[in-house]
Structures are given as C-alpha cells and as structure tokens.
Amino acid sequence: MSPADLTTDVFADETRRVAALHALALLDSEPEREFDALVALAAEMLDCPTALLTLVDSERLWIKAAAGGERGEISRDIGMCAYTIQNEDPLVIEDLGDDVRFALNPLVMPSDGARFYAGAPIHAIDSGGERHAIGSICVIDSVPRSLNDAGRRALMHLATLAETTIAARAAAHQAIAIATTADRQAAALARQDRIFRQAERMAAIGSWRVALDDEQVEWSDGVYRIYGLPVGDMPEMPVAMGFYPPHARKELAGKLDRAITTGEPFDVEVDFTTVQGEARRVRVLGERETVDGTPVGLVGVFQDVTERHALETTLRRSADTDSLTGIANRAAFDRALEAAMARSHANDTPLLLALVDLDGFKAINDTLGHTAGDDVLRGVGRVLQAPWLKNSFAARLGGDEFGLIIEDPEMIAVAEQVCVRLQDALRFPIALNGLAMVSAGTVGLAALEPDCHSIRDFVHRADTILYQAKRTRVGERRRSDNRNAA
Template identity: 30%
Template sequence: MDFPLPDNEAERLAELHALDILRSASAEALDGVCVLARQMFDVPYACIGLVNEDRHIFKANSGWGDTDGTSRAHSFGTWTILSSETLFIPDTRTDPRFASNIYVTGPPHIRFYLGSPLALRPGVNIGSLCIFGCEPRELRPGDLALLSHLTRIIIDQFRLHQANQRAKRELEHRRASQCLLETQSRELWRRQTLLAQTERMARVGGWEYDVASARLSWSDGVFRIYGLTPGLEPTTALAQSYFPSEARQHFQKRFEAALRTAEPFELELPFINAQGHHRLIRKTCELETDGARVLRAFGILQDITEQKEAEQRMWHMANHDALTDLPNRGLMREKLDLAVRRARRASHNVGVLLVDLDHFKDVNDTLGHDAGDALLVEAARRLSGCVDDADTVARLGGDEFIVLLSRLTSPAEGMAVAQQLLAVLAQPFSYRRSTLSCQGSIGVTVAPIHGSDPLTLLKNADIALYRAKSAGRGVAVEYDPRMQQATESRIQLAARIRLALRHGELVPYYQPKVSLTNGEIVGFEALMRWHHPRRGVLGPQDFGEVFDDPQLSIEIGEQLLGQATRDMARWAAMNCPFGHVAINVSSAEFSRGHLAERVLAALAAARLAPELMVVEVTESVFLGRSMETVRQSLQALSHAGVKISLDDFGTGYASLTHLKQFPVDRIKIDRSFVQDLEHDADDAAIVRAVIHLGRSLGIETVAEGVETRAQAAYLRANGCDFAQGFLYARALPASRVPALMEGWCAADAVHGSDGPLVVAV
C-alpha cells in the first residue's frame, strides 16, 4: 500500500458506504458548487470527491474534463481526509508529498491546492472539496471562510441525499402493506427526484459588503435567487426590499450587531423574489476584521424552499395515515401524552374514544377493498366533522379510530360526544349503487378518572370497546374498573383451556338424534365438555367464550375430531349401531385451510366410512373472505360421502341462496324457535316454514332443544324428520353410548310420557 490511511479507516469506509452515494447519478448541484468555487477562488479547477478503498471518485468537477476520479495513491484527497483541518499547499513542487505526483509533473500540472475534508460526523471524513490551480499562490483574506460555507453546502446536499435514501426505504416498506400508500410513495419519490434535480441547479450565491465604501456585490447565483438579471448594481436597499418587513428588521438588527461585535451569524428568512414567489432562504454572514475594526462582511445566500417543503412532506407522511390523511398511531400517542400533561397541570379532563367500525370485514369481503376504503374515508370525514379544532381524530389501523377530546368540562361530556359520534356514524351512505353502514362501537375513557397516562387510557378504552362489541355493537361503553377483572378472567380462562387441552380435560359427550317417525336413534352430536379437576363436568356456558379466539377454536376442533373418530372406531368394534356422529366446525377451522383433507384423513386413520360423519356448520361461515374456501371444503366432503348440516338455521346471516350454493343435507332448527312453539304463534309459524322449506328443497330437518311431548308431537305432525333434546337424553360420555343403544326403546320415544327417557345408563 503506497498511500497513508486515517486511523479510523474502517469507520470512515462504513460511513461512506452507508451513505450509498457512490453509484448514484451525477449531482448537478454539486457541479454548480464547483463552478461557484472556481469563480470565488479564481482557479481553473474544482472537484468534489469521495475516497473509497482504492479510488478518489468525483461526484462533481469543474474544469477537469470528463474524468470520474483518480487512484487513491495519486489523489490529493487521500491526504485531505487525514485531518479535520483544511489542507493548503501554496506550491506543490516544494512539498515532498506531492513534488513527484503525476498530476503535478503532468496534466493538469497542479501547483496550488486547497482541500476541505467532508464529514457527516466530526472526524469521520468521507471525501473532500478540492480547489487547485496551475500557479502557486497564497490564501486571500476570507478564503477559508468561503471554503467553509461551500463545504457546508456540499454536506447539506449529502444529508439531503441521506434523508431521501431513508425516505425511499420507508416508502418501500409501506408499499408491502398498503397499496394506496405504494402509489403515493412512488409519486412522492418521483417528486423528490424532481425536487432534487431542481435543487441541484445553482441555488446558491455569494455576497460581499465593503464596510468602508458601503458597496454591496453579488455573484450571479444571488441574482438568480432574487429573480433579477445579472449585471444590475445591487444596493442594500434593493437587497432588503425583497424581504417582508419583519424579516428585514430581523436581519438588519443581526447585521448591525455583527458589525459591532464581529460575530458571524446565520439566518433562515422568508423571501419574495422578483416574480412575487414566496421562498425561504438561508443567509450566512462572516466578518473580515483588522484588529477590532470590521473591514468586510461576506457570506452565502441559499434557496432552501424545496428542501424545507420536502422535510415537511416527509414528516407529514411519517405521521399521517395514507388513506384518510388522519394522524396515525405514533402522532396520536404524542398528542395524547401532551394533552394528558396539560390536563394534569390545568386540572381538567381528557377524553379518549376508541371507535371500531362494526362489520367492516363483511364490507371488504362482499364488496371488495375499494368499498372498504371508501367506508374508512367516509367514517374519518364524519368523525372529524364532529369534534372541535382543538380535538384530534386519528386512525390506528384497520377499522379502528381514536378520538382525543383534549379539554372536557366534565367526565360525562365524553359519553355525550360518543353518543353524537354513534348517531352520525349510523347514517348510511351510498357507494356504487350499494348502501353501506358506518355504524361503530365505542369504548370511552376519561383522564384522570380512568388512568393518568396514555398507555393506561388506551388499554382501558380497548377493554371498554370489547365490552361494547360484546353488548351487541352499535353502542358506547364507558370504562369501569370491573371490566378489567372480566378481561383478566377471560385471559385466565383462555390460558386454563390451553392447559386443559394439554392435559386431555376436554372430551366429547354425545347427545342422540331421534327419528320423529319411528323413535329410533339415528345418530349423535358430539358436544365438547370440560372435566374440570375441581368443578366437575362443565358445558359451553362455562367456557364457550374461548371459541372467539381463532387459535383456541382450531385446537379444540382438532381435539374433538380426533377423539370423536376414536370413539366411533371403538363403537364399531363393539358392533354398536351408532348411526352417525355430527361434529361442529368453526369459521377458524375453514380459514386454516385443508379442512376436508383433515376430516377425511381422521376417518381413514380410524378405518371409518365417510358416511358415518356429519359436519355441522353455522350460517356465519358462509360469509367473509373464506367463503370460496368453505364452498370447496364442503363440496369435497359431500363428494366423499360426509353429510353437511346447517346449524342454528334462522339466527345468522345466511340467505336462502346459500342452501342452493352449498351442499346442505340437513337443516337444524334452532332451539330458540322450538322452546316456545307451544305458546308463541310466531315461533310455531317459523318452525313450520323451515320444515316446509326443507321438504321443498329435499333437505332433512332436525329440531334442537326438544324438551316436551307436545313439542315433539307438533314437530312430527308438521313433518320434521329428527329431534334432539332433553326429552330424549342429555349428552353422555362415549363409554355410555353402547348401553344407551342397547336399552333404547323406540316406542317410548314416540308415545311415552314427558320426562327424560334416559335417567341413567
């Protein structure tokens, strides 16, 4: 190696490569700086280069043809980056480091050199600004100050590139999750590129003021910033006339102070150019002194309008939702933290309203994401229109919004605003000939009553929102400390169920299905029971809420399928004619995929015919994004011989068309219609209509929850095929099914008196 290395070479190279600028396009703004440097220093050559492992790569140059750099061994920049100080060589032929350099002995015959290291962090020099000529010379007063300003402009350009690179990475990350943001990101990147190309043009200029003669001079760059034709004689009055009054007074005050104290300064000032365009400029001022007397003031004028606008746009994008343009979660947390601290000092209340749109997933799944996006935008508009300017509406993600009421006069005002929001959201709106609903549920917390810090307020608002959705949706619920206990109980229950699954405490019980024609048992429904180690056998009323957890629902379903097929295999081995066994399948099990394959594999492993299995589904599984998956799974099961039963018919969201779209063999009439059919004419009419519908479509009907002979007689008289309920038997463990079948009396099932037919088996 025939060139010196800085002590921090590894760190320096890491910094250079992290900047990711070596392979970027040529920088016209940096070329403009080189041109400006040549003019200021009256030299034929200037270049801006970055020093990598073995080369000094030019990012810009003026005067030195089309060369893209030099080897590091022959580069003056190699020596410039060794120190944070300016490298000045008045005559290279007298300097042993450079006397034999190929660029000294040959073209361009460098004799004078002035180099400034370029560093984004102190001491970590990645390149240099090089100013050189063919004649030896000494520095003039103010040259180092001018060099310092030019260096700062170059570093600002590098920082802008660095910011653009960060912005690009952030935008690319967002594209992966939001299609709309992807479009906006590409548009923003396009504009950023155009902005960068515009800024690379000569938007800097130098100015000088001679104190003794009061004479002001400008470079051509200053004329361009002012929008004036170069050559006009500038005066202080002309220079100041393009600044608004306050900015003019501010600069004049700082300038007069600088002339008295010889202290340099830098200002960012509003500016109106000759074309009437409002701009923002950075103006620096350095002083040349002779003892205590200031001889000359000079500096740089830079148009930073686009740079500031780009920073503002980037901040806005980083802190706002791309679809609704509302503040995002991060900005809302900052605003909430500020509001809570202000409220603490002023002793007033802050409200947090967590809003969740009801059935938003159904809109996405049935009408598409365009409709879902339109719904979110409309909901954002309505929420924003209901609050004061001092309050904030933000989108947290998905269909969840938050409303921050920064100054409540009383805690009750939070619920009042929530009710107003519900009323506004409840109004339907039209989208492409469809009527959509923005109806929502709201959880309400008020500081400091429900929490004195943002994290607690948000957590409690989420608990209240869960309670609102559990209460039927479309309502607002204010947080109550007792809700926390319910939430903890729900979490503990889920954890206990997971433990029960591992310990085999969840087992299927079997309730018989009886033919209303001859009284024979035609099959069983497998119903999950929990053998609690302390509380005994528990039914779904004690643990049914865990089915809201998709993962738990899948695990319980797997256990039910495996245990049921093993029980069926044992009965078959005992020659017990159990008919069939029906198992309930949740939406989560369909969404997981390959349901048909798993059911058929379990039957095959137990050596059971598919005809011995019935899959029961509720109407809700027919809705949503997985509808096609449900259709394919049910068709595969039906084709293999597994019967399909539609459970709780009439209580969900399915339409009659689903009876034609899906392979349904049986309809189960929900117990809510059966239990009052003796006393409620409407329920009796519904039951009768469902039976006649099934008969018309060739679909069998099964009545659930049959408890009296009168109910059974009505069902039989109207043509219902099967019944199950306490009239015939409660759900029994698998071990008692053979005895039940052996002792069953079909005649009693048809003609016996009220009361369970099976008391003990």
C-alpha cells in the first residue's frame, strides 16, 4: 500500500469515528447522573483527585463528566485522551513531565499542573456495526505516581461500564423516539415496529402507559419480557405494583403521584421481583401525558439494569474494601465514622472508637517474612469481625493500623472489658518454616465527647490514648524482663 493510500484510509477511519461520536448526541449535552457517578467512582477507586469522561471530537476534547475538575472543552492538540483512543489497552503516563509528548504541554507546565495520567479508551458501535474509539475515562493527579495491574483492570472495567451506559442510553433514546413518532408514521409502522422490538431486546427495555381515568395499563413486549409474563397477559395496576418489594413500591408510588400532581418527570432505579421470583434491578422513567392541556396518563420506559447495577456494586465494594484483609479500607472508614458521629450527636447516643496498632509487627516481617506478616494482618481482620463485637465497623487504616467503630450500647457500657478482651484476641501465634512468634496488638479506646465534631479530633483522641497504652505496655515488658533477669 502506498503512503497516499494509507493516508486516505486513516482519514476515512477518522471520518467514520467522528460520525459515530456525533450520532450519539453526547457532545455539548447536559450533565447526566450515570456519567457523573462513573467518574466519581473512578476517582475513588484509583485514589486520584481528578477523573474525567472525555469525548474526542475532530478538533477538541469535550469533557462530558468530571470529578474534581470542570466540564467543557479543550483543544484536542493538548489533551492526553487523544493518544488514549489510539490503543486498546490503558495509556498510563507515570510522570507527564518526563514524557516528550507532554513536557511542554500547558496542562503540565504549571507547578500545580498535571503530572500523572491514566486513561482507557471508550468505544461505540456505529450504524454499520463497526466499533470506534470515541473517548476515554481517565484519572489525573498533580504528582507523579504508578498504576498497578489491579488499577489497570479497574480502569478497563470502568471503560466497559461507560460503553454499556452509552449503548443503553442510545438504545433508550431510540426506543423513546420510535414510541413518540410511531402514530405519525403509519406508512412505516411495520418497519419501525421491528426496529423498536430490536432496540428493546438489545437494551432490555420496554415502554409503558397508564391511563389516569381507569388505571388501564399498556405495555410493549419488552416490559412483559422483564416481568417474565407472556405477551398479552396484562395485570391490573395494583397487581403490577405488587412485583416491587415494599420499600421500592413506596418510592415508585410516590414518584407516580408526584408526576400526576405536578407534571414533574421521574427517573428512578428500584428493586424488582419477576413472576418467577428472580430478584432484579430496574430503571423506571416516566412523565405525564396531556391532551389539550388536560392530564390523561403517564408514559415512560422500563429497563432491566441488573447487570450494570451488579457491576457498579462490585466496583464500589472493591473501592471500599482492603484487598488483603477483606475488611473496609481507610476511605470507607472515614465515611462510616462521620456518619456514626452524626448519629451520635443527633440522637444523644454514645459512640466508641478503637484504634489498634500491632506490637512487634516489623519483627515478624523481618524474622518470618512478609507472607507471615500478611497472615497476621488477615488474622487481625478476622478478630475485628468476630460475632461478639456485634457488627462493629472494622477497617484497616494502613500498614499495621486498624480501626473499630462501636455503637452497641451494651458493649459501650463495659468499654474496659471490651478493650481487654480485644487485646487478648489480638494475641495469637504465627509460625512459618519451623519458626514461631506471637502477634499482639495495643488498643486505644476513646468515647465521643459532645464538643467533638470532626473526624480528625476524634481519631487524634483515640490515637493519643493508644500510644499512652503502648508506652505503658512497653514499660511493663521492660520491668518484667528486669525481674526475670534478676
């Protein structure tokens, strides 16, 4: 192939790619909660201050969603995401200042500019079935850093979730457009009906209508499919609502009543149970239908989002969990402690915070190796989840430091006994390759005072008590050693 032919092919590919992007009607669009939630999850999972979902147009990068940054556009020439879409794998630049492509980039040059970038390409399928990279989901930090394999996999999972969300959005828009215009296009009704049914199957979606005068329900085939009912076996409105568990039924009924009364559209995700008893997650969109200014019904879209919801839940759980011990990590602990403090102050109920620091953990690592050290950390995680702690919130705060949030009144009433029992439980043997040592931990237990309103102050108080206890234990061991020596 000649250079001229190659240039022509590249130009044609870019033209098709940009056309596929424009067909999605995502550029210059309003914020959407799914994409905002996605970048917030990316920033949280990868512990970066900034996360973006970008769309790469012919001359610009449009920032569709941003966590820790601003939506809008920048020139394609200076955007790192323009390079990301050229690859299938994530693009990771540990130090932008050392990369010749970006060292003089205006986004990098300021002292507080970008220094770390990691992005994964996002793809969309055009009308001809061809797959194109239309943008990226990326995280940015102002300091150089690295990204391990787990982080790269998480970034790819997030990109897959973005692609699924974009595809579902496109299918939903297509289904709504078809449903709205079907009665105006009688000549093309059969063709449009086939397209509509295909869109329903592809996106696990259906349309519905409820008449306000007699509550008569109308469903498309897709709704029957989600319910697990034969097409045509139409239940009455109270029966249809019975497939939602009580909490979801109450929430959805409130949205329906508000739409009827005020005309306010709604978009809600709730739990749902099929005719076969299978638990699912569904998204329900609806708005009031009027004729000559008079409300006559509610119309909307019904979608099975179980797989997407499960993936989001898995990713969020991963973001909140310490991978080694299986208990919560520092970010989840901070949120849980803030919520517990708010409940304590609001309800005038007691609250205890226990901080745990392992004694001699470095010696175990140095003597028995890091495998044994990891076993110790996992053992502490199991101790902090013991049934006698009555579902107290346990977290690994970093290294060999742990935290425990105690709200149970009976446990708080015997706080000293809890402290002693916890320290006893933290003392257990560890052995490897014929060598044995004993793991132990010191506990600092602090009660929330009425004038304490910040996590920092509460943790500082518990930390102070912890190290007072640690110094006391060290002193006791020294005195015991002296007596034994004598």
